[in-house]
Amino acid sequence: MTSEPDLPAATAVTGLTDEDFLADFHHTTVYGATAAGGIDRQAGTAEHGAVRAWFRARAEALGMTVTVDGIGNQYATYRWLPDGPTVLTGSHLDSQPLGGRFDGTYGVITALHAAARLNGEVRAGRLDPVHNLTVVDWFNEEGARFAPSIMGSSAMVGIKDRDEMLAVTDVDGVTVRDALESIGCLGTDAAPDVAAYAEIHIEQGRLLERNHTTIGAVTQSWYTQKLVVAVKGEQSHTGATVMADRHDALVAAAKIVVFTEDVVADYEPEKIVTSVGQFTVHPNSPIVVPREVDLVIDLRASAAADVLSARDTLRRKIADLAAERDIRIDVEDFDIRDIQHYPLDGVELTEKAAADAGVSCMRLETMAGHDSVAVNRIAPSVMVFIPSVDGVSHCEREFSTDGDMVAGVAAFTQIAGRLVTGALDTTAPGEPLTTGSSTTGPSTTERI
Numbered sequence: 001m002t003s004e005p006d007l008p009a010a011t012a013v014t015g016l017t018d019e020d021f022l023a024d025f026h027h028t029t030v031y032g033a034t035a036a037g038g039i040d041r042q043a044g045t046a047e048h049g050a051v052r053a054w055f056r057a058r059a060e061a062l063g064m065t066v067t068v069d070g071i072g073n074q075y076a077t078y079r080w081l082p083d084g085p086t087v088l089t090g091s092h093l094d095s096q097p098l099g100g101r102f103d104g105t106y107g108v109i110t111a112l113h114a115a116a117r118l119n120g121e122v123r124a125g126r127l128d129p130v131h132n133l134t135v136v137d138w139f140n141e142e143g144a145r146f147a148p149s150i151m152g153s154s155a156m157v158g159i160k161d162r163d164e165m166l167a168v169t170d171v172d173g174v175t176v177r178d179a180l181e182s183i184g185c186l187g188t189d190a191a192p193d194v195a196a197y198a199e200i201h202i203e204q205g206r207l208l209e210r211n212h213t214t215i216g217a218v219t220q221s222w223y224t225q226k227l228v229v230a231v232k233g234e235q236s237h238t239g240a241t242v243m244a245d246r247h248d249a250l251v252a253a254a255k256i257v258v259f260t261e262d263v264v265a266d267y268e269p270e271k272i273v274t275s276v277g278q279f280t281v282h283p284n285s286p287i288v289v290p291r292e293v294d295l296v297i298d299l300r301a302s303a304a305a306d307v308l309s310a311r312d313t314l315r316r317k318i319a320d321l322a323a324e325r326d327i328r329i330d331v332e333d334f335d336i337r338d339i340q341h342y343p344l345d346g347v348e349l350t351e352k353a354a355a356d357a358g359v360s361c362m363r364l365e366t367m368a369g370h371d372s373v374a375v376n377r378i379a380p381s382v383m384v385f386i387p388s389v390d391g392v393s394h395c396e397r398e399f400s401t402d403g404d405m406v407a408g409v410a411a412f413t414q415i416a417g418r419l420v421t422g423a424l425d426t427t428a429p430g431e432p433l434t435t436g437s438s439t440t441g442p443s444t445t446e447r448i
């Protein structure tokens with residue numbers, strides 16, 4: 001193992017200061033800015049294209065080479081060595097509708113500044129890398145406009161089929177391929193060979209805040225899946241059909257929403273979460289009994305068994321409901337993501353880096369999904385958090401302080417510096433990629 005570099009403060013090296021980082025970060029909020037202080041920068045939109053173009057130009061201005069792969073992931077690389085696998089760092093620039101300014105974007109800008117600081121070290125002869133360093137801006141981590149989420153990284157590591165993902169359409173029938181072409185991000189470059197991956201992100205929960213801690217060293221991700229439900233009743237006149245003759249899809253769908261909330265009451269508090277986030281009524285006319293409601297249930301838990309048993313309970317209750325009300329309800333498993341255990345070496349690396357950066361650190365799990373959940377299957381991945389005020393995310397009032405963000409940049413620079421000198425070169429990836437793994441397993445559509 002090469003000796004661990006004691007990286008001096010960045011200011012001494014590249015002139016890129018904490019103020020420069022904050023200026024870059026806060027500049028990104030102009031792309032898709034909403035009136036209430038959030039951003040709306042859904043994957044493949046003009047706003048998303050604009051921030052990605054700014055990122056490419058900024059990276060090139062910092063001396064990086066930018067490439068784009070066939071599912072729209074952008075890679076900015078310091079090519080210090082002629083070849084060999086690169087250390088990959090980064091996150092995503094797309095957002096949820098009316099989302100927060102920090103989710104994903106913080107990780108991309110932090111990775112960019114950490115890379116620039118380390119480049120200064122290398123050029124000053126104070127860092128001797130055994131790997132190149134790449135900053136990635138993943139395509140469509142959020143899965144809001146195009147489902148599933150974590151799309152670009154999952155296609156890059158081979159969990160999802162790239163051409164299948166390019167054919168996914170949004171509600172208006174626009175394909176991922178069309179959207180990527182419209183923002184000039186349908187690339188042809190090969191994705192990099194990855195030695196190790198690191199991602200820093202806002203916690204989107206309140207554990208760090210509750211524990212007055214600045215850095216989170218993430219040990220595992222939660223087991224997550226979606227249930228895609230189509231409730232199929234019969235359209236009729238709201239004013240002329242007697243109640244006994246109605247096959248009201250909306251009343252049945254509403255009951256499913258309540259089932260979903262009730263089912264988690266059987267489990268340990270804060271160890272399982274669920275909501276229906278998407279709920280579409282057809283034909284959605286004020287004097288028509290709805291014929292169909294399409295809804296998506298998001299189910300997540302620290303233990304896979306809890307998601308699977310909650311899923312079975314829901315399927316049973318939905319089947320009973322369909323029989324009672326003489327309607328059809330299709331239920332499909334979707335976007336299943338196994339738990340990912342991040343390598344312990346990487347967790348300890350984060351703890352060391354936080355100590356060197358002089359900030360507090362604690363271990364925790366991630367309830368939210370991240371691109372690291374995909375990449376950890378092919379390369380040892382390090383997942384790092386900074387605090388979210390009130391634990392709020394996917395919301396315009398999402399917030400992290402400048403102080404915490406800057407502390408995260410310092411710690412992340414330490415982590416990336418150790419990775420480029422081979423700190424995880426003998427560490428295995430998380431859960432190896434196996435064919436038929438649950439994220440690629442068949443989605444079962446049950447007609448009830």
Ligand code: HGY
Nearest residue numbers: 141142149150368369
């Ligand atoms: O799936 C997730 O948790 C992420 O926010 N896309």
Ligand code: MN
Nearest residue numbers: 103104141370
């Ligand atoms: Mn995110």
Ligand code: MN
Nearest residue numbers: 096103142394
């Ligand atoms: Mn998100």
